[in-house]
Amino acid sequence: MEFIDYYKVLEIDKKASEKDIKGAYRKLARKYHPDLNPNDLEAEKKFKQINEANEVLSDPEKRKKYDEYGKDWQHAEEFEKAKSSGRQQGRPGGYTYSSGRAEDFSDFFESMFGGSSRTQGRNVRYRGQDYSAELKLNLTDIRVAHKQTLNLNNKKIRLTIPAGVEDGQTIKISGHGGEGINGGPNGDLYITFSIFNNTSFxxxxxxxxxxxxxxxxxxxxxxxxxxxxxxxxxxxxxxxxxxxxxxxxxxxxxxxxxxxxxxxxxxxxxxxxxxxxxxxxxxxxxxxxxxxxxx
Amino acid sequence: METRKYIAISDFCDSHRIDESFVFALSEFEIVQINYSEEQPFFHLDELPKLEKMVRLHHDLNINIDGLEAIHHLLEKIEKLNEELTVLKRKLNRFEGH
Structure with missing residues (x-):
């Protein structure tokens, strides 16, 4: 498990004030928000990191713990055991993220904080993100209905491609996009066919x-x-x-x-x-x- | 199981905890299309991803309706340009392949 420098993620100094953190977070969230960067997995990954960094640094309790034990995160558990008081639920005020999920957080975060307080916040159900993919086929492949297995984000999707699909045609595969959030429906997968004419016709x-x-x-x-x-x-x-x-x-x-x-x-x-x-x-x-x- | 094709605005706003005026404002800016029946206003299921995206941007990034309209148009433009790019890349591949 790798140590994550949340200050570096938010591009701020360790002495940053709450206002600085909020400002840095908003600036980066606007830059990397998945809805503003469709089909950009890198932006989505970065957005999750920013989200996680904000979750910790904008909460004085968590920030304190992170500053004390961050580099020696292995001791965080001992620290927790030593504490007689229970874990604080949620955080007062602060800027909350609606699209975050506990499973979006890194192992590092989970080991230190045991999950996100956000899941106790606004329980809004969101439809997952739509994905787009391009599938290259030869013209001779689509003379008959064609079965193909796609590997998308480590998930196997079995697909029957109807005979006669056109070059540039897009088909929608419902429910095979990104996972829905808080029980929302999954997004859809859009496949665009790129047909190479390997014949003399x-x-x-x-x-x-x-x-x-x-x-x-x-x-x-x-x-x-x-x-x-x-x-x-x-x-x-x-x-x-x-x-x-x-x-x-x-x-x-x-x-x-x-x-x-x-x-x-x-x-x-x-x-x-x-x-x-x-x-x-x-x-x-x-x-x-x-x-x-x-x- | 039959899928509902239309969603009442009141149901959507209840589940997302937003004010109905937000959806009507989006409609005025022609970002989403609202239909009216005698009973209540509703929108087609196809509009749902767009509407949810707008709610997320509004809540997550504090973007107001004017900003959402600008984003909506820019995203549409990006999508169109991406489609054009895909077609041109394909044409180039075909040209280079022969």
Whole structure:
């Protein structure tokens, strides 16, 4: 257990007056209050330290004990035993914190003072803080509903991610945010998805887009090509005299629609006709023959 | 168990030991939205986190209504900027990745 210098925490001198303590506390509390620093765990930690320091230093009894035994906190218990009078309940006047909890205090504090007097004060129930997290997934991961376990503040959260979630989409997981205070409800967890496209398709909602190079002869005469889709390879018939840039829709071969089980978008294929290069002599002659037909 | 979607202002103020005028003042500054039924004023459950945040700031930091309004707008602005930052970071990652 580490000794905590409460004067250092509040950035004040050991000779600080009650007014100085109150002023320093207010200044730092305004700076680090969790509501003014959303999703900032460092600020929350600092706020708890400030809160704890104020709890001790703004109470003359506790401050006296801290000043006497602070560095030798191990003797504090003996000191307590030696005292015949009971522990003073609460403190008169003073500036009280509404969002503090006994469990927010350090082991050092607990060993010296055995808990917070604040819990006997205003028993207001607060909803816990909302948390935000980002989850990175590949596009292929979200083709089907995806189960994932998140580790948040040492708590495991099992999550089923619906197929077809969008890049940048945020979902709310009720009750998995910060713990409520004084029996208040827990906050919520907001997860924003960052979807990395690890495929050759372009995605727009549930529709997918792909460009396919087509040999000139297949475009002119028609034929069959094999196309990669997210479900595997499919064979496609190409119509004769297919034009450059023409599009074909493969119904239901797109991406799953979000929260619409069994429904899929479409796959749009754009044909780019590949002009031949490095023609052989024979091929050139054949083209010359074609040219004679005013093609 | 059915969840209540609306909370009477009087219930909220009783449980938080605050005066109803505080909530009405927040409503005048358009920080929270109050609805009125024939029986009593109430607010939607979605407004609760915002309202509780305002009560905490008011009690913990002695911030008055004018200050709360300024904080409310600045927090909204921060949230919006953070969202923009997330989108831009993602775009940058995509750009750098290819």
């Amino acid at each position: 372009k995605r727009d909602g549930a529709n997918l887009y792909k460009t396919v190079n087509l040999p000139l002869t297949t475009a002119v005469l028609g034929g069959e090509i094999t196309l990669d889709t997210l479900d595997g390879k499919v064979k496609m018939k190409v119509k004769p005299e297919t034009q450059n840039g023409s599009k074909v829709k493969l119904q239901g071969k797109g991406f799953p629609k979000y929260k619409k089980e069994g429904e899929f978008g479409d796959l749009f294929v754009t044909y780019i006709i590949k002009m031949p290069s490095k023609l052989s002599q024979k091929q050139k002659e054949l083209f010359k023959e074609l040219a004679k037909t005013n093609l």
